[in-house]
Amino acid sequence: MSSDALKQTELVVRTIAETAVENEKYFGDLDAVVGDGDFGYSLARGFEKLLEGWDALDRTDVGTFLKKSGMTITSRIGGTSGPIWGTAFLRAGIAAGDSAEISGEQAVAMLRASIDGIKARGQSDVGDKTLLDALVPMADTLEQQLKQGRSVADALTATAAATREAAEATKDMVARRGRAAYTGERSKGSVDAGAMAVAVIVERISQVWSR
Amino acid sequence: MSSDALKQTELVVRTIAETAVENEKYFGDLDAVVGDGDFGYSLARGFEKLLEGWDALDRTDVGTFLKKSGMTITSRIGGTSGPIWGTAFLRAGIAAGDSAEISGEQAVAMLRASIDGIKARGQSDVGDKTLLDALVPMADTLEQQLKQGRSVADALTATAAATREAAEATKDMVARRGRAAYTGERSKGSVDAGAMAVAVIVERISQVWSR
Amino acid sequence: MKKFVNDPKAFVPEMLEGLALANPDTLRYVPDYNLIMRADAPRDDKVSIVQGSGSGHEPAHVMVVGKGMLDAACPGDVFAAPPMDYVYETTKLLASPKGVLLLVNNYTGDRMAFDMGREMAESEGIKVKVLTINDDVAVKDSLYTVGRRGVAGNFFVLKAVGAASEQGAGLDELIRIGTKVNDVTRSFGVALTACTPPAKGSPLFDLGADEIEFGVGIHGEPGRERRKLSTADAIVDDMLEAVVPDLPYRGGDRVALMINGLGGTPISELYVLYRRAHQQLADRGITVGRSYVNEYCTSLDMAGASLTLVRLDDEIDRLLAARAEVAVRVF
Amino acid sequence: MKKFVNDPKAFVPEMLEGLALANPDTLRYVPDYNLIMRADAPRDDKVSIVQGSGSGHEPAHVMVVGKGMLDAACPGDVFAAPPMDYVYETTKLLASPKGVLLLVNNYTGDRMAFDMGREMAESEGIKVKVLTINDDVAVKDSLYTVGRRGVAGNFFVLKAVGAASEQGAGLDELIRIGTKVNDVTRSFGVALTACTPPAKGSPLFDLGADEIEFGVGIHGEPGRERRKLSTADAIVDDMLEAVVPDLPYRGGDRVALMINGLGGTPISELYVLYRRAHQQLADRGITVGRSYVNEYCTSLDMAGASLTLVRLDDEIDRLLAARAEVAVRVF
Ligand SMILES: Nc1ncnc2c1ncn2[C@@H]1O[C@H](COP(=O)(O)OP(=O)(O)O)[C@@H](O)[C@H]1O
Ligand SMILES: Nc1ncnc2c1ncn2[C@@H]1O[C@H](COP(=O)(O)OP(=O)(O)O)[C@@H](O)[C@H]1O
Ligand SMILES: [Mg+2]
């Protein structure tokens, strides 16, 4: 990434938060199909809190900023999503450490750290029909694109497309984690709410980045 | 009437009972508009009981038969209708006494006794939007017709027509008694369930009589 | 119709049988008269307290038979007053030398059945009195001589006379107490949906998605008027506006406040209503001394709620606070 | 949406505020953490019993805080486990030298929040343990490692440990008791309608007029399968067929039988279900020693019911029978 890594991190986090708030109803409706419909509400309320305290967040470095964001999220988002999303932010922050600059490689490493955190926290993996089924393809594509020397903006465009495709593909999966798993085979036929949220967020990040 | 007054009384009572049982849903739906919807059910269950014990009813004379019927009705029909209809049968029975033959004049007197009983029991009168608004025009027409020398069959045909007209006319009335009264002005616009039940019953009696 | 029901005609007896099976030590069930009575009633040293009415208002009245409450309840079918015979037979079974008190919510059918039942029992030498309850301010008393309906406020009358009779009060004393409680009790109800009697199989009225019945009774009959759905707070304010000036309840009064669910409304919503009512009363200088938030007198599966106020004095407070035991245990 | 609600976002806090206003002497409300606690908690001579979970299951769990039951409850928003911070802060506030027992219904979100909260509290030297409840046989344990859900059977665990802790039992002893009760408890639920979370404003799923969700949970998620609506008796038979062989409950067993309403079903229907269940168990030689018919753990306004069995022994029987005091009084 660039020397103003903090600014870019802020942009990404802010975009995540705003997307979550704006899509409250859509994300909730997705969760209602085979879940309990609170996913959109939980994310929106949590990220609202993050935005409320936005200016006061500790900006010592990228790592600290992400960790503080993660703590706000964990403390304010309920349901499964609080611990899951909070862990993702915390782990990304730990991976960033106190480095002033964030390379593309490091950004991917932070993403991988988030994914590992979610897997550990959720005792889940790719194929369980969760947000991991969007996050992992997303990280793979981003890594690949950056390795191929694409600009961040181009890489993000490609990543957004791949992530949406992956999220759509959760439709054919049977849920093995989360509330949707209780419905067994009936969970087939609708996309996973968490995965689709990731796709929508990445699309927004890609758009915002290009501006 | 004729010398087989008991047979005719049985026919009338039986027709009332059968009509009530067959019109359970219709009468109930009428009561649902501004009442509580139980009128059809109450009548049907009560008259079912009367029909169940039909053969064992004391047939000493017309008066006894009607009184026993009234007691079954009072003891088995709940709601407002039990006391109201039971009282009607009781009073008719008392008016009949132990006379073996029932003249047309006496039949009208029995009807008047029923009406007075209902008025006393219900503290109600013509104009309150109750079954009285069908019963009183019915008694009036029957009396008139018989006085004019019509056959019972013809008198009943005319009475049935007048009773239906009277029942339909309750539509424009505001209820002042019974549950419908709680809705005040809103009770306007629909016929009274009890009045319409009387009309349907008289029509059936008229039909059966002519057979 | 989406209900747990077998033959609709058997709905009430099956419910009563279930109630009796669940309370074998404390309750007795007499199927012939829909009668649910305390296993230890009648007692020579205690006036028997009896209530009947239509079914469909559970837990009222069959599920509040127990120590310090009713000695017996004889319900009719759904929304139909019990036939007079049930009242008469129940009164005979509950006859105590100290007497029988029949509690009657003010409806034409109920009054007739209980008056006739009382007369018949009296003619056999049974000491029996009738106490009529009429707390519903949604019905204007003057317009129709049948007068106000008895609704959820009924609970306070029965709780008070139940406690007093347990403490040995005589029949006249109970009439005094019950009348006094009834005189300071006012209720008002609102329905969000109609209810569905099992035998009818469809809702008793149709309400638009944004409509409520304002001033509704407990028998699925429509209310005083139809209004637009508003917020919980606005609805509470409107209910208070109908109830408070009626007695009136004044600043300095101590009251019992009941938010009664009509059957289909979850208790979470009832507490949202309670919150506003409590705060608004406080703003008027009226102190809530006792609170009641639950289902007391329902209208089958109707979504809705009623609000009841009782002006407390020391005697009423003490009687309401007395221990009671009923079939409807929560925990 | 036909509900008594103001701003949907304020639904849970307003409900909790109402609850606190209605019980000023016995309950304390800490808005920052959705916390409802006994006014006299924590006590040095007693393990604090705490339950959290999503809201929307009332009276569980906030309305069963009281003597012999919970010392505190910290709910999340509707159907959302509380954020980890609520658990952590609640645990700190309830810390007793004898320890804190956190009761958790087995859901991913709840387990994560309570595990994290426990870890953080432990790191500050607080003695705290987690007990997980998983009584729902509608979810096959083997297929998904998250395992069975905790549903209405939760009540029996909390009642038992609540009573035992009141009698002075230590943390390990409570874990033993709670585990034992959970191990002999099985539940199964059926929905006639979907529920409507206030923030969503529309039902969570669509059910045909003659369809039911069979094996439904308490969060409005669809059930194991969709079936045709049948009679109350047939539905009870199907529920028993799922529950009885699972433990299994056998002839000669004494059980507690609970029919739990899911929020929109009136208690009259619950007793119709109870009747059949009681009779069918008797036919299998299983004696109902304790009966529970009411709402214990709801799913907002969902029409439906669940059936729970607990195999009783003397210890469990005694703990369930112990006196308890909660906010949800009926009479
Ligand atoms: N064990 C898990 N590991 C990772 N992600 C999960 C897990 N369980 C659920 N999720 C994700 O969380 C989303 C649902 O979040 P949320 O509605 O907050 O959970 P719930 O209401 O079930 O507690 C799902 O769509 C899925 O993407
Ligand atoms: N006071 C009264 N006097 C005479 N008839 C009455 C009176 N009140 C009601 N009715 C009649 O009874 C009918 C309703 O009967 P029913 O449904 O059994 O009463 P409810 O359900 O109100 O107790 C009304 O349609 C009316 O004709
Ligand atoms: Mg969810």
Ligand SMILES: [Mg+2]
């Ligand atoms: Mg009626």
Ligand SMILES: [Mg+2]
């Ligand atoms: Mg009626």
Ligand SMILES: [Mg+2]
């Ligand atoms: Mg949830």
